[in-house]
Amino acid sequence: MASVGAQQGNGEENVIMSLPKERGWGAAPYFYLFQDFWCPSNYIQGVFNFQKFFQTKEDDVFVASFPKSGTTWLKALTFAIVKRQHFASVENHPLLTSIPHALVPSPELTMDADIYDQIGHLSQMTEPRVVATHIPYPSLPKSIMESSSRIIYICRNPFDTFVSAWTFSSKANSASSASLTLEEAFEMFCKGIVYFGPWWSHMLSYWQESKTNPNKVLFLKYEDLKEDINFQVKRIAEFLGCPFSEEEESNGVMESIIKLCSFEKMKDLDVNKFGSHFKIIDNKHFFRKAEIGDWINYFSPSMVEKLSKVIEQKLSGSGLSFKIQY
Template identity: 25%
Template sequence: MSYKDFEVYNLNDGGGGILHNQMLVDGMRIPTFRKPPEETAAILRNIKHLKIRDDDIMLCTPVKSGTHWCFEILTMLLNGATERSDLQKIFLMLINVPEEELDLMKSPRILNTHFPFRMLPSQTKKKHTKIVLVLRNPKDLVVSLYYHHTGMTNYFYNGTFSDHLKLFMEGKLMYNSWFDYVLEFEKALDDEPDRIHLTFYEDLKENGVEEIKKIADFLEVPAASDPELIAAINDQCQFDTMKKEKQYGPELAKKIFIDPSKFNMYRKGEIGDWKNHFTVAENERFDQLFEEKMKTSKLRFRFEPSIK
């Protein structure tokens, strides 16, 4: 079904599974978020024109790369305290919130998005906005995304992991190609290294204190000179703790189409869980695609835990 110059559709995975409530707007694949499609398209198209404040922080991640987790870390760093905030990252997610609601949020705001660098608000460059970029190895990412699609009732997806993996490798899932996203941000990192800080999900999980200190230094917050606070933030933001304490409440869960008895935004968070899902043949095909797509990249992704 078409609505003017964008499309709302259900995505067939080729094996009998259907991913519902998808949109194609100006070449970008996104979920509808179960809003009227005109509203979602309007929010997307307004992102480039958003008013950015001098103290805004931009949290940029491919989908399922630890956005909720890093949002909590950034919140504690900016607040200089480990008290758990009631604020969820979804209230500052650029594609999900109209500008008039963003304008009501208190500073400093942690604006977050899964969109590529070229789609960030134009004022982020004029104001030299600090960007925290978090990247996760794509094998674990696609596993997490599969459970996201099967667990959230918004998508009604019941396809197999193998068919879902094919869609990911073809760049047909939400926010388009992971490879294009990473390569575009890598160029931005080379061009503007002083305003973009890269954190790898795997490093943050295994060396939390060290990585959080690097983020604090980049943000130039008082917490950077407080090792006890950095350690406390790391403790408070351990995956299992977040899973227990940052679960969506019943009202918000219903609003964003989550059944808390069946789905949690924090599933496993493990490094190397992809080995429980990829067949040998799938892994070989993925490695071949990764090598082809990332041949010009200097970034190094880890697909397994560090040996200790």
Template identity: 30%
Template sequence: MADSTKPSLWSTLPDYAKEVTYDYEGHVFQKMISRSYIPDIMNFQVRPDDIFLITFPKSGTTWVQHIVCLILEDGTTSNLQDHLFLKAPFLEMPQSFSKETAEQPPGMYEVAKEKPSPRLMKTQLPMEFLPREIEEKKPKIVYVSRNPKDNAVSFFNFCSLTVNCPQYKVWSEFLHDFTRGAIPRGSWFDNVLSWWSKRDEPNLLFLKYEDLKKDLRASVIQISEFLERPLSEEAIDDIVMKSSFNAMKKNPKVNPDHSEASFKHALQGNRSFLRKGQVGDWKNYFTVAQNDAFDDLYERKMKGTGLTFDFTLD
């Protein structure tokens, strides 16, 4: 259950961040996610054969969604008329991003209700706001994590791609809010560690972005085995090829820049939702002092958990 006594971080945000966000039981939410969506999602009816892709924002959600979709399609791209974003309803997102009406559009969870089984759905909600029936029905959950330094850098850059996020202009201001969990979807530490604590449950696959970067083929096999979708060697090779960063960036049916989710304007400025896809880009943003302070926080939060991350790949 959500904790209604949790202090409001929203009240401490800069005004430009407050303009596009609100407080919901101690968490910062973007205004495009209607307050009414959250209790509806918590009461969402789960099916045992559902597949949930769950991440903290900017952890490789689109990448792994693409891989999962290809696995479910045996490595083919038979459904080429649909953009990748339409293949897995993003539960807490609105069905429309149109500004032409003041009325709040229905949420994508309404679309998910009508999907035939097996359903693939994705969400970036903190664990306490997920469908309650997940615990009972035990659907398959693919959780993707990413080292927090690269995660923070990617999230900072993402904010400037959409008017639905706080428009941080200064890296230090974003990092300050990131480290205290005062950004949309909350604390990286709380999110990742809540799922790490469930890593031994048979219906959960806990992935790391860095492991996919190190050996994509092994990761594809790992995901396919978890989903109980055996693949031929040829299908595995095909999925690996189609899931490279460059292949996804060039594919308009996969690249979010070409979706209806309000990223098209990024192309006008020669920018992209798929920015770099690297491990270690944080070195271009963190100052020595920021890195030292973050390392101290990381050590305190992660102590005794057994969870480690690669911050560079040699």
């Protein structure tokens, strides 16, 4: 955080120090309550810089998500759909040799000390650019909201989201993760203290915008993708203004994309089995189970009751709900 402060003064540092903070998860020593969401201490400078310096292009596509809600899958699908004219054959597709997070970067996770390098990298990406973010809708850079760029948002039922977040953070190379028990993490999650949380306000911010401005935000649920991937892939392509033609459908283009981006295919690739992302966590940990209902192996009856009440209270009247498989 000091590098940008040295260039621009210590305003950001002073703001950060004055924010409420809580114990963090995984590789984040602390979470700061920044603009009404809990921002990991190791990413807060990147969020500042993303908001200040990112310049949106009109044909940009953004993959927005609450962490551990199917982000990796949606990144792969969106990239393959948008770029399908560039890579006619899946045999030489970039997804075979690069983890989706490298092909679809998240500026707030990287725009820290190397901000100017990142700006250069983003400006050189082949258009249309596909970029990702975990930031809640109200805190996105103004240039995103004021442009004609489009946002695809994905969320997941909070039960599975919690389990995925806890197991993922416990594998990060951090001493704090080892001391964060399931019970401690659960209490924090129920209070909304989690990466880019509260999870309910994060989901609702994109949910409400998708209702107000359906041409700007497409709202997806992880469970819906699992239930009918063909329908959802068509829906994504149509939303982005690049629907599959009859010829593409008859030639199996959509099916090849779905297969290329499937959990089984991606998990078995060497690039996703070895190496690490941001030198924090092994690539293989981005591909755990991809199951619906795995939470039942972790939750006690009292935990089920408590989280159910939180969901009912926080989402009441919004029209947003989840099918929870007991």
